Amino acid sequence: MTSDDALVTSAQNTWCPGCGNFAIQHAIKFVIQELETEGIPRDHMVLVSGIGCHAKIADYFQINSFYSLHGRTIPVATGIKMANPDLKVICFAGDGDLYAEGLDHLIHAAKRNIDITVICHNNRVYGLTTGQYTPTSPYGYRGKSTPAGLHEYPINIIELLLGAGATFVSRGYTRHLPHLKRIFKEAILHQGFAHVDVLQICATYFNLTTWYDERVYETNESNSTLFEFACRTANLWNYNDDSKIPIGIFFQTKKPSLPEKKIRKEVDRAHLIRTILERSI
Numbered sequence: 001m002t003s004d005d006a007l008v009t010s011a012q013n014t015w016c017p018g019c020g021n022f023a024i025q026h027a028i029k030f031v032i033q034e035l036e037t038e039g040i041p042r043d044h045m046v047l048v049s050g051i052g053c054h055a056k057i058a059d060y061f062q063i064n065s066f067y068s069l070h071g072r073t074i075p076v077a078t079g080i081k082m083a084n085p086d087l088k089v090i091c092f093a094g095d096g097d098l099y100a101e102g103l104d105h106l107i108h109a110a111k112r113n114i115d116i117t118v119i120c121h122n123n124r125v126y127g128l129t130t131g132q133y134t135p136t137s138p139y140g141y142r143g144k145s146t147p148a149g150l151h152e153y154p155i156n157i158i159e160l161l162l163g164a165g166a167t168f169v170s171r172g173y174t175r176h177l178p179h180l181k182r183i184f185k186e187a188i189l190h191q192g193f194a195h196v197d198v199l200q201i202c203a204t205y206f207n208l209t210t211w212y213d214e215r216v217y218e219t220n221e222s223n224s225t226l227f228e229f230a231c232r233t234a235n236l237w238n239y240n241d242d243s244k245i246p247i248g249i250f251f252q253t254k255k256p257s258l259p260e261k262k263i264r265k266e267v268d269r270a271h272l273i274r275t276i277l278e279r280s281i
Contacts, residue, residue, distance in 0.1 A: 006062050007029060007032065007033065007042070007061060007062055007063070008029065008060060008061065008062070009059065009060055009061065009062050011059045011060055013056075013060060014056065015053060015056065016202075016203050016204045017203065018201070018203035018207075019053070019200075019201075019202070019203050020121070020123060020174040020199075020200025020201050020202075020203075021053060021054060021056075021057065021200065023174035023175070023177055023180070024057070024092075024119070024121060024174060024180075024198060024200065025057055025060060025061075026177070027174075027177060027180045027181045027184055028061075028090075028119070028184055029061070030181050031181055031184045031185045031188065032045065032061075032063070034185065035088075035185070035188065040088065042063050043063075043064065044086065044087055044088060045063060045064065045087065045088045045089075045090065046063075046064045046065065046066065046077075046080055046087050046088070046089050046090070047061060047063055047064070047065040047066070047090050047092065048065070048066045048068055048073045048076050048077045048080070048090070048091045048092070049065065049066075049067055049068065049073065049091075049092045049093070050068055050069075050070060050072065050073045050091075050092070050093040050094065050097040050102070051068075051069065051070035051071075051094075051097055051128075052070075052094035052096060052097045052121075052126070052127070052128045053094065053121070053123075053127045053128045053202075054092050054093065054094045054097070054121035055067060055092070055094075057092050058092070066080070070097055070101055070102075071093075071097055071098065071100065071102030071103075071105065072102065072105070073091040073093045073097070073098065073102065073105075073118070074091060074098075074105035074106060074118065075105055077089045077090075077091045077114075078109065078114050078116065081114060081115060081116055081258075082258075085115070088117070088188055089115075089116045089117070090116070090119065090188060091116060091117065091118040091119065092119050092121065093118065093119070093120055093121070094120070094121050094122070094123070094126075094134075095120055095121070095122040095123065095124060095134045095135065095136045096125075096126045096132075096134040098120050099120070099122075099134065099135040099136060099155060099157055100134060100135050103135070106118070106161075106164075106195075107160070107161075108164075109193055110161050110164040110165055110166035110193050110195070111164050111165045112193070112257075112258050113165065113166075113167055113192045113193045113255050113256065113257040113258065114192075114193055114257060114258045115191060115192055115193065115257045115258070116193065116194075117187045117188050117190070117194045117195075117196070118193075118194065118195045118196070119184070119187075119196045119198060120157075120195070120196065120197050120198060121198055121200055122136055122197050122198055122200065123200050123201060123202040123206060124136045124137050124138070124141075124154075124202075124206055124208075124239070125137060125141075125143065125202050125205050125206040126143075127202040127204065127205055127206075129144075130144055130205065131143040131144045131204075131205035131206070132144050132145040133145060133146050133150050135154060135155045135157075136154045136155060136157065136239045137150055137154060138150070138154060138239065138240045139151070139152065139153050139154070139240050141206075143205070143206075153238075153240055154238065154239040154240050155239070156234060156235070156238045156239060157197055157239075158171065158197065158234040158250060159231070159234040159235065159238075161195055162227070162230055162231055162250075162251060165255075166193050166194075166195055166251070167190070167192040167193055167194070167251075167252065167253050167254065167255050168186075168187055168190040168192065168193065168194035168195065168249070168252045169195055169230065169249075169250050169251045169252075170183050170186075170187065170194075170195065170196050170197070170247075170248065170249045170250060171196070171197045171198070171199065171246070171247045172184075172196055172197070172198045172199070172247055173198070173199045173200075173212060173216045173245075173247050174198060174199065174201070175209070175212070175213065175216075176216065176218065176247060179218055179247065179248070180198065183196055183248070184196065186249065186252075190252065191254065191257065192254070192255060192257045193257070199212060199216070199245070199247070212245065215237075215242070215243070215244050215245045216244075216245045216247055217244055217245070217246060217247070218246075218247055218248055219233060219246035219247065219248040219250070220248075221248050221249050224248075224249045224250060224251055224252050225251075225252065225253060226251075227251060227253075230250045230251035233246055233250050
């Protein structure tokens, strides 16, 4: 193990040099350490990762974690939260992982307002499988599966989540690191479903560093409790055009989450029934 109170493991890091995953790892490490100083021990946190380059983040932290199947981070995270509502459950997923195969789970988790945090490593390409298009790839994108150019428009995930009823919707950028750290922390502390769409670059297959640097700006969050304002902000950029790209917390509100007291009661009841059955055998 390394320094940082053994939070970072000694596992060999195999991300490509320049990958945006490094910034996400650094930001979440900072947040975990800060939350520990504020009274939330790391053994009260669980990391759930999917399939893709992002998923290796589970190898690099000495913390409770679970590797899920492709697109299935949210069902696993929901089960963990239902089994122990006191835990802070944080999902890491890629845009191909979460916004394609896992999209149905994302929408229903937002609708249920399950108290988990979902962080999407959105590089807008399938990096692990060498450059196929994802739901957020721009029109015309040329990759391994679309050599003549992509002939469909990307999904606006911010708009979709607002429509699904998410109570915390945000976007960050890996080259605005202090800003990203703050969003991560607020998302984890939010009571209810929180989503962070993180724009990052794939240094090998879709390097948009200069393009993002020229367009990304931190939006004014003073109206983030207003749903109509959030909807307008969501439509300022649709993942496809050359418009300026707002980042920040677009919307946050309070709503009842999946009833944790009821969950705990049902879990205790199931445990009691199982104990009785085991003793009767």
